[in-house]
Amino acid sequence: xxxxxxxxxxxxxxxxxxxxxxxxxxxxxxxxxxxxxxxxxxxxxxxxxxxxxxxxxxxxxxxxxxxxxxxxxxxxxxxxxxxxxxxxxxxxxxxxxxxxxxxxxxxxxxxxxx
Amino acid sequence: xxxxxxxxxxxxxxxxxxxxxxxxxxxxxxxxxxxxxxxxxxxxxxxxxxxxxxxxxxxxxxxxxxxxxxxxxxxxxxxxxxxxxxxxxxxxxxxxxxxxxxxxxxxxxxx
Numbered sequence: 001x002x003x004x005x006x007x008x009x010x011x012x013x014x015x016x017x018x019x020x021x022x023x024x025x026x027x028x029x030x031x032x033x034x035x036x037x038x039x040x041x042x043x044x045x046x047x048x049x050x051x052x053x054x055x056x057x058x059x060x061x062x063x064x065x066x067x068x069x070x071x072x073x074x075x076x077x078x079x080x081x082x083x084x085x086x087x088x089x090x091x092x093x094x095x096x097x098x099x100x101x102x103x104x105x106x107x108x109x110x111x112x113x114x
Numbered sequence: 115x116x117x118x119x120x121x122x123x124x125x126x127x128x129x130x131x132x133x134x135x136x137x138x139x140x141x142x143x144x145x146x147x148x149x150x151x152x153x154x155x156x157x158x159x160x161x162x163x164x165x166x167x168x169x170x171x172x173x174x175x176x177x178x179x180x181x182x183x184x185x186x187x188x189x190x191x192x193x194x195x196x197x198x199x200x201x202x203x204x205x206x207x208x209x210x211x212x213x214x215x216x217x218x219x220x221x222x223x224x225x
Contacts, residue, residue, distance in 0.1 A: 031211060040123070042203055042215035043158065058212070059115065090157065094211060101146060101210040105157040 002027040004106035006091050012112045013081050021076045021109050023091030032074040033092040033103065034058075034066060036085075043090065049074055050096075081113040116141040118206050120216025128224050133191040135219045137204035140185070144206040147180060147187050148213070152201045161202075162189070194223045 004025045013019050023032065034046040045058030047066040055068055063085060067075045078085055091106040117140040127133045139147075148163035164171045164178045164187065171178050175194075180187040187206075191198055201220050205213040 033211075040217055042118075042120075042217045043205075043213075044215070045212060048211065059214070096211070100160075101148070101163070102160045103148075103211075103213065105159070107157050 004091060004093055004104055006089075006106040006109050008109060009107065010110045012114065014114050015082055017081050019078045019081055019111070021089055021091075021111070023074045023076070023106055025072050025091075025093045025104075025106075027093055027095070027104060028071075029093035029095045029104070030071065031094045031096055032068065033094075034064075034074070034076045035090045035092065036060070037088040037090060037108075046076065046089075078111075078113075081111075083113045085111065086113045087111060116144060116206055116208070116214035118204060118214050118216045120204050120219055122219060123217065124220045124222070126222045126224060127194050129194055129196065131194055133189075133194055133198070133221055133223075135189045135202055135204065135221075136186060137188070137206075137216050138184075138186040139206040139214075141206070141208060142182075142185060143208045144185075146207045146210050147178070148205050148207075149176075149178060149189050150203045150205065150215075152203065152218075154200070158203060191221075194221075196223050196225060199223045 033048045035043040049055045049068045089109045092103040094103045145166040150158040151161045152158040177190045201218045204216040
């Protein structure tokens with residue numbers, strides 16, 4: 001089945017370290033998104049991309065950067081991790097040409113910054 | 115930007131009873147309102163959505179209503195079952211892709 005996958009699933013790192021979270025999809029969707037989930041705050045959009053050359057900031061992009069290496073791959077980087085970036089991170093995809101606007105989420109990456 | 119408030123934050127219901135979750139939004143230009151369900155340890159999944167040109171939509175035991183004038187929308191789950199226990203998120207968007215989510219409602223269905 002077509003799916004959205006994320007690596008790693010869990011990561012513990014130290015303050016100041018650079019870390020990359022990766023997202024791959026086999027759904028053939030053009031749009032990809034990165035969200036973070038914090039208890040009591042819901043899901044907040046970090047970055048989104050319409051295609052390889054079109055990347056946009058979301059609600060909370062400070063401290064993050066992204067790279068869309070191919071239609072199927074969208075990476076999120078924390079250049080210098082800080083403890084308040086400890087959260088559950090989700091990648092998602094959607095198909096603007098499809099019959100619905102459903103966003104399909106990956107399984108999530110739990111990141112802990114010590 | 116869009117601000118979505120969701121209530122209640124937790125909801126406990128007896129199996130077979132109904133559950134109602136309410137959301138309000140701030141941007142009157144919002145026109146797309148999806149609801150996502152997240153089971154414990156799982157990824158969020160869309161369960162139903164509604165657009166601003168529709169006042170109500172139903173899918174088996176779940177329904178969503180929208181009041182554009184009051185800028186609020188609600189999720190109704192009837193005949194609740196144990197598998198309905200999850201966190202539910204509402205969201206709003208003016209452009210179908212930049213979703214602003216509510217903080218979530220943890221629903222527990224008591225047997």
